[in-house]
Amino acid sequence: xxxxxxxxxxxxxxxxxxxxxxxxxxxxxxxxxxxxxxxxxxxxxxxxxxxxxxxxxxxxxxxxxxxxxxxxxxxxxxxxxxxxxxxxxxxxxxxxxxxxxxxxxxxxxxxxxxxxxxxxxxxxxxxxxxxxxxxxxxxxxxxxxxxxxxxxxxxxxxxxxxxxxxxxxxxxxxxxxxxxxxxxxxxxxxxxxxxxxxxxxxxxxxxxxxxxxxxxxxxxxxxxxxxxxxxxxxxxxxxxxxxxxxxxxxxxxxxxxxxxxxxxxxxxxxxxxxxxxxxxxxxxxxxxxxxxxxxxxxxxxxxxxxxxxxxxxxxxxxxxxxxxxxxxxxxxxxxxxxxxxxxxxxxxxxxxxxxxxxxxxxxxxxxxxxxxxxxxxxxxxxxxxxxxxxxxxxxxxxxxxxxxx
Numbered sequence: 001x002x003x004x005x006x007x008x009x010x011x012x013x014x015x016x017x018x019x020x021x022x023x024x025x026x027x028x029x030x031x032x033x034x035x036x037x038x039x040x041x042x043x044x045x046x047x048x049x050x051x052x053x054x055x056x057x058x059x060x061x062x063x064x065x066x067x068x069x070x071x072x073x074x075x076x077x078x079x080x081x082x083x084x085x086x087x088x089x090x091x092x093x094x095x096x097x098x099x100x101x102x103x104x105x106x107x108x109x110x111x112x113x114x115x116x117x118x119x120x121x122x123x124x125x126x127x128x129x130x131x132x133x134x135x136x137x138x139x140x141x142x143x144x145x146x147x148x149x150x151x152x153x154x155x156x157x158x159x160x161x162x163x164x165x166x167x168x169x170x171x172x173x174x175x176x177x178x179x180x181x182x183x184x185x186x187x188x189x190x191x192x193x194x195x196x197x198x199x200x201x202x203x204x205x206x207x208x209x210x211x212x213x214x215x216x217x218x219x220x221x222x223x224x225x226x227x228x229x230x231x232x233x234x235x236x237x238x239x240x241x242x243x244x245x246x247x248x249x250x251x252x253x254x255x256x257x258x259x260x261x262x263x264x265x266x267x268x269x270x271x272x273x274x275x276x277x278x279x280x281x282x283x284x285x286x287x288x289x290x291x292x293x294x295x296x297x298x299x300x301x302x303x304x305x306x307x308x309x310x311x312x313x314x315x316x317x318x319x320x321x322x323x324x325x326x327x328x329x330x331x332x333x334x335x336x337x338x339x340x341x342x343x344x345x346x347x348x349x350x351x352x353x354x355x356x357x358x359x360x361x362x363x364x365x366x367x368x369x370x371x372x373x374x375x376x377x378x379x380x381x382x383x384x385x386x387x388x389x390x391x392x393x394x395x396x397x398x399x400x401x402x403x404x405x
Contacts, residue, residue, distance in 0.1 A: 001054075003371040007267050007346040010370050011303045018366035019282035020267040021355060022346070025058045025371065028263035030381050032062035035217075035259065038233040040240060041251025044068040044088060046215050049256030049352050051077060054369070055263060060085070068215075068254040069108075072098050079106050086110075090177070090254065092137050092153045093118060099125035109133050112177060114155045116166060123170050134171040135212055136163055138178045138200070140193040145181020145216060146224065146294070154178065157196065161204035168206055175210025175250070176200070183257065184216035185226045187235035194239035201244055208245055212252035219261035219349055220378040223297045229258065229380055257352035262376040264351030267303075270343045276316055278339060283320015283327040285361040287354035288347065291329040292320070299348040299377040300333045310338040322362040348377035 004010040007022055014020075035043050045059045046068045060082050067082075069075045070091040078085050088110035089102050102108035103126045111122050114137040126132065139154030155163050160176075168174050176197055180189040190213055197211060213236055218226040240251055266287045272279040284292025291298055302309060315332030316339065335345065358365065 001369055001371055003373065006372060006374045007265065007301070007344075008303050010267060010372070011344045012305065014370075015305065016267065016269070016368060017281075018368050019269075019286060020366070021287065021350075021369045022265045022267055022372045023054055023369060024263050024265070024374075024376055025054070026373070027376050027379070027381075028055060028058040028260055028351070029062045031259045031262065032059055032064060034229065034381055035253070035255055036063050038230065039251075039253050040233070040237045041253065042066055044090075044212075044252055044254045045259060046254045046256030047074045047078065048356060050260045050264070050354070050356055052355050053081065055260055055351070055355075056081060058263070059259065066252075068256075072101050075102055075106050075108060088112070088133075088135075088252075090135075094121070096121055096125045103129065110135065112137050113167070114138075114153050114163075116163060119163070119167055119170070128170075131172050132170060133173040133175070133210065134167045135175040135177045135210060136160060136167055138176055138193075138196065140178040140180060140196055141189070142179075142181035144184050144186035144189040146183035146185065146296075157200065160200055161206075164200070164204050164206045173209035173250075174206065175208055175212060175252075177210075177212035177214055177252070179214040180216040182216055183218045183224065183226075185218060185224065187227055187232040189216070190232060191235045191239040194236065194243065198239075198243050208243075208249060210250045210252060211240070211243065211245065212254065215254040215256050217253075217255045217258035218380075219257050219352065220380045221297055221349060222299050222378070226380070258380065261349045261352040262379055262381075264354060265346050265348045265372075265376065266350045266354060268345050268347060270339060270341055270345065271321070272341055273339055276314065277319060278316050278335075278345075279319045279321075280345065281321050281364075282347075282366070283318065283322060283364075284329065285322050285324070285327055285359045286320060286364065286366070287350050287358050288318075288320065288329055289357035290353055291318070291331075291347075292327065295330060297331055297333065298350065300335060301346045301348075301377065302335045302339060303344040303346060305342070305344075309336040309343075312337045321364045324362070346377075 092114040290296040318329040320327035
């Protein structure tokens with residue numbers, strides 16, 4: 001894979017016709033090291049966030065040996081790449097064949113569930129195995145997240161005691177897990193959920209061997225600046241300390257977005273301008289799903305191969321290359337007012353759910369990749385990248401511009 005010091009150098013050298021995923025391995029390693037150092041327990045990388053082998057290698061190389069998997073395909077991927085890794089099957093609804101394969105072929109022993117029906121499936125599909133580690137997923141508030149995840153999965157507080165008691169009868173180790181929602185913007189959400197676990201322990205009288213605080217740890221975007229991640233760690237440590245559990249209780253977390261969002265950006269090309277809308281060669285069906293479906297605003301920087309670019313910035317929307325009008329990213333993305341066909345745009349923070357959500361719809365797909373050695377446009381792990389203060393951009397629009405000489 002080719003290496004470049006920046007997206008500017010990449011565009012200048014290759015002038016690519018297709019979108020290019022720009023990997024920053026050092027950014028992934030930095031994020032992983034933060035969680036391994038600061039979280040009071042075991043880190044499970046959520047494979048669904050970005051299953052690219054190059055990204056998985058960086059996560060593993062930085063020290064992660066435990067992976068959150070949600071399908072047989074993810075299990076096979078991790079087992080084939082990291083034979084010594086521990087895998088936890090964190091999908092609360094699985095088919096029986098998948099459970100059998102996970103247990104008998106791949107040696108998975110950790111299974112999540114949120115119903116008596118799923119408990120029966122797991123027990124029967126593993127032939128009444130005596131070495132199961134079972135985690136009951138709880139429904140918890142998602143008020144502080146940008147993407148609510150509590151409506152599909154999770155047993156209610158009222159029904160949880162009976163399910164925990166039933167699971168305790170067949171589990172070697174018993175745990176609970178929850179998810180406060182994706183891109184959680186308040187550390188107190190974790191404290192609230194952990195205190196619900198504490199109340200559940202008191203109510204059920206069950207001794208827990210595992211408490212999994214799930215994912216939801218945020219990344220930084222131009223219009224979403226969460227509190228420092230250290231605040232999340234302090235909140236979790238304090239809440240965990242209040243739990244009536246033994247010293248042998250495992251504490252888990254499943255970060256995804258926070259580990260890999262900064263680790264990739266996407267270089268796209270402008271194919272046409274129509275007023276304040278730019279038609280680009282990647283979109284909602286490509287690596288910009290979050291921008292199109294969830295209306296995330298990504299940091300952007302404009303790159304022009306020849307000539308100067310204007311100083312004034314204006315808000316643009318994007319259309320992707322497919323024929324579907326849903327292939328629309330409303331932004332606003334602040335870029336030079338004189339943007340034109342042939343200009344390149346580096347779109348930052350696409351490492352989470354970018355490659356993972358990419359499709360081949362309408363025949364548009366690109367696997368082109370390169371490695372960059374510069375810093376991401378925004379970071380939650382050090383000094384934040386900031387806009388050139390001389391440019392007339394809104395305070396919440398972090399925009400970096402580069403000109404290719």
